Every structure is written in C-alpha cells, then in structure tokens.
Amino acid sequence: MxxxxxxxxxxxxxxxxxxxxxxxxxxxxxxxxxxxxxxxxxxxxxxxxxxxxxxxxxxxxxxxxxxxxxxxxxxxxxxxxxxxxxxxxxxxxxxxxxxxxxxxxxxxxxxxxxxxxxxxxxxxxxxxxxxxxxxxxxxxxxxxxxxxxxxxxxxxxxxxxxxxxxxxxxGSGELAKLANQMIVANSIATVAEAILLAERGGADPKRMLKALEGGFADSTVLRLHGQRMVSENFTPGGPAKWQFKDTQTAMALARALELSLPVSSLVDSLFEELIKSGGGDLDHSALIQQLRRHNGRHNEERQNA
CATH class of the missing domain: 3.40.50.720 (NAD(P)-binding Rossmann-like Domain)
Known part of the structure; x- marks a missing residue:
C-alpha cells in the first residue's frame, strides 16, 4: 500500500x-x-x-x-x-x-x-x-x-x-462521473463482445487479452474486467446494479438535454436485462453473461429454424 x-x-x-x-x-x-x-x-x-x-x-x-x-x-x-x-x-x-x-x-x-x-x-x-x-x-x-x-x-x-x-x-463533478460511467459501461460491453468473438472464432481469449496490452485497445477495463470475464470471477468490485443506476441517470440527463446517445442507450438496456436476470449484485463485468444469453437464444433460434 x-x-x-x-x-x-x-x-x-x-x-x-x-x-x-x-x-x-x-x-x-x-x-x-x-x-x-x-x-x-x-x-x-x-x-x-x-x-x-x-x-x-x-x-x-x-x-x-x-x-x-x-x-x-x-x-x-x-x-x-x-x-x-x-x-x-x-x-x-x-x-x-x-x-x-x-x-x-x-x-x-x-x-x-x-x-x-x-x-x-x-x-x-x-x-x-x-x-x-x-x-x-x-x-x-x-x-x-x-x-x-x-x-x-x-x-x-x-x-x-x-x-x-x-x-x-x-454538479460538475457528477456530470464528469456520468461521462466516466458511460465510457466504463460501453467499454465493458465492447470487451465482452470481443471475448465472445475470440471464443467463437477459436482463439484463446486469455492470450488475446495479453496480446492487446500496449496497443490502442488497451485500457483498465480490458485488463481488469477482461480477466474477470475469462476467469468467470464476478465477485463485485463495482456491482452491476450501481453501474445501471449511473447509466440510467446519464440517459435521463441526455433526454433532458435532447441528446441522442444510441450506443450508451443500447448498453443501458443490456445492463437492465442483466439486472432483471438476477445479476444486479454481481460485478458489472458480468454483462458478458447477458451477452452469452443473447447468443444462446440466437443459436436456439437457428437450430429450430
């Protein structure tokens, strides 16, 4: 320390x-x-x-x-x-x-x-x-x-x-925090999707995360939450329900300011699904579980077609 x-x-x-x-x-x-x-x-x-x-x-x-x-x-x-x-x-x-x-x-x-x-x-x-x-x-x-x-x-x-x-x-501190939370939430969603793509394509996601360090995609979210995702460790450092609280607040402010934020709006809806699925007390990196559920449903739909 x-x-x-x-x-x-x-x-x-x-x-x-x-x-x-x-x-x-x-x-x-x-x-x-x-x-x-x-x-x-x-x-x-x-x-x-x-x-x-x-x-x-x-x-x-x-x-x-x-x-x-x-x-x-x-x-x-x-x-x-x-x-x-x-x-x-x-x-x-x-x-x-x-x-x-x-x-x-x-x-x-x-x-x-x-x-x-x-x-x-x-x-x-x-x-x-x-x-x-x-x-x-x-x-x-x-x-x-x-x-x-x-x-x-x-x-x-x-x-x-x-x-x-x-x-x-x-109020400016809170405004900056909302911007921070939008970036964090959107980054978690993108890292989760990248891991799913690597898995489905046959690459080792752990090795992929290591290879990306130092490049333009590198970030705290990539290194910390990417590791949480591949190891399935969702002990909360930041519970998903708190992340959702902040993305909801950001979306409400965007509406009040008449701003359209389509990427953040989509990620907000994914966190809402995660909460409704019982994942509110998991770490916010558990969003990958909700994306897995999306892909599971899509696979079932293809098999039943």
Whole structure:
C-alpha cells in the first residue's frame, strides 16, 4: 500500500463505510485525522476502531463539530433522505465543508449545494472512479464540482484518497462521473463482445487479452474486467446494479438535454436485462453473461429454424 503522508490533523465525519467508504475512512485515520463514522450497519465499521476511529450511533453525532463531512452513500435519494429529511445538514457546523462522494444526479447535487449554502455550509460534489481497489490504494479519480476556493481548502485531504480534479461549479463533478460511467459501461460491453468473438472464432481469449496490452485497445477495463470475464470471477468490485443506476441517470440527463446517445442507450438496456436476470449484485463485468444469453437464444433460434 502507498505510504500515507502525515499532515495537520482535522476532524472529519464520514457517513457510509461500505465497500468503498471503509477503506477511504481508513486512509484518513492512518494519516492522523480524527475520524468519526456512522454506517447503517455498524458492524461494517468495527475494523476501523483500532485506528482510533469512533463509531457513532447516529449520523448527527458523527458530524457534530467536524470541519469536514464526507458522504459515501448509494444514491441520490438516500443522500437526500439523510441530508435533508433527517436534517444532517442542520447538525453540521457553519463554515464546515460537506463533500458528497456518492454518484448522484447533477440536479440533486445542485439542489444540495443550495441547501448547504442556506445553512452556511460549503458544498462539493466529488464522485469517484476506481472501485474498491482504488479506494484501498488511494488511487481514486475524484471529480469535484463546487467553489474552487472550497476545493483548495480540502484538496490535501482528498489527495489521501486519490487524484482530485476540480471540474467547475456544483454538479460538475457528477456530470464528469456520468461521462466516466458511460465510457466504463460501453467499454465493458465492447470487451465482452470481443471475448465472445475470440471464443467463437477459436482463439484463446486469455492470450488475446495479453496480446492487446500496449496497443490502442488497451485500457483498465480490458485488463481488469477482461480477466474477470475469462476467469468467470464476478465477485463485485463495482456491482452491476450501481453501474445501471449511473447509466440510467446519464440517459435521463441526455433526454433532458435532447441528446441522442444510441450506443450508451443500447448498453443501458443490456445492463437492465442483466439486472432483471438476477445479476444486479454481481460485478458489472458480468454483462458478458447477458451477452452469452443473447447468443444462446440466437443459436436456439437457428437450430429450430
């Protein structure tokens, strides 16, 4: 694991210590920050206690008197419910900084930013890409929307988690994340189709993946998810249901902007089929299973013709 540089200790509240949140909170604590956490299932945070992390019984207790509050929850509605309906914003100190690192709709981030500003709270939307391993290694791509000065104030903390980039005003981070998720989803579909083509044509897909490294087709998706596909290892690093949530959000925004995105629309429908087939909790690279089902149906149709 990359060595974590010590810095001036800050009090950080962390909401959501699931697959991604737990290693992120760990890195902050290992850097010497005073971290308090809340998770709906407290047991998921217990491994952080030896690092000096305090587990609070309520989210309000976790953020009280914190300079920085990081939210890493599953969706926009879940974030809204906690921040607004459960009044987490009202429990935060004035002039503290709220960093929502969940993948949520652009308009949701913009609305949350307005609500935070009304309470004297600085708001940044900062979704991430890189999966569980990126969270463990501190190599996440972090796309940040919000005031540039507010970003500068917390950038050293974000650098413990990965590579933060300021994109623009509130909502811009989420917009960049949607672009990221479209590229990831479409790339997964294309890699899956390439593997199926190699298999059907008689080539060894493992050797093909190795041969493509370093060429124009090379990518993290090709190397990481291609290997998952050929080894049939779909233990989730990024569950398909989360990928589908993001592609659905991207398609809704495209419709609102009157954009036609035919490739992304098709891939979105394939992920929807995968979810309906019971694959929502599998890694998003399990999309190859849905493409196998498509080809199985086509083979049966040819045989019955």
């Amino acid at each position: 990359e060595r974590i540089t010590m810095m001036t200790s800050r009090r950080i509240g962390f909401i959501g210590t699931g697959l991604m949140g737990a290693p992120m909170a760990r890195r902050l604590a290992e850097a010497g920050h005073r971290v308090s956490v809340w998770n709906r299932t407290p047991e998921k945070a217990e491994k952080l206690v030896p690092l000096g992390v305090s587990i609070e019984r309520t989210p309000q207790a976790a953020v009280a008197q914190c300079e920085i509050v990081i939210v890493m929850l599953s969706s926009g509605p879940v974030c809204d419910a906690l921040l607004l309906e459960d009044c987490l914003l009202d429990a935060m100190a004035r002039e503290s900084t709220l960093i929502v690192m969940s993948s949520i709709p652009v308009e949701t981030a913009q609305r949350q930013a307005d609500e935070a500003a009304r309470r004297g709270i600085r708001y940044l939307d900062a979704p991430v890409s890189g999966g569980e391993q990126g969270a463990i290694d501190g190599t996440l791509a972090i796309m940040v929307g919000g005031d540039a000065t507010h970003f500068d104030g917390v950038a050293p903390v974000l650098r413990l988690l990965g590579r933060p980039s300021h994109i623009g005003p509130a």
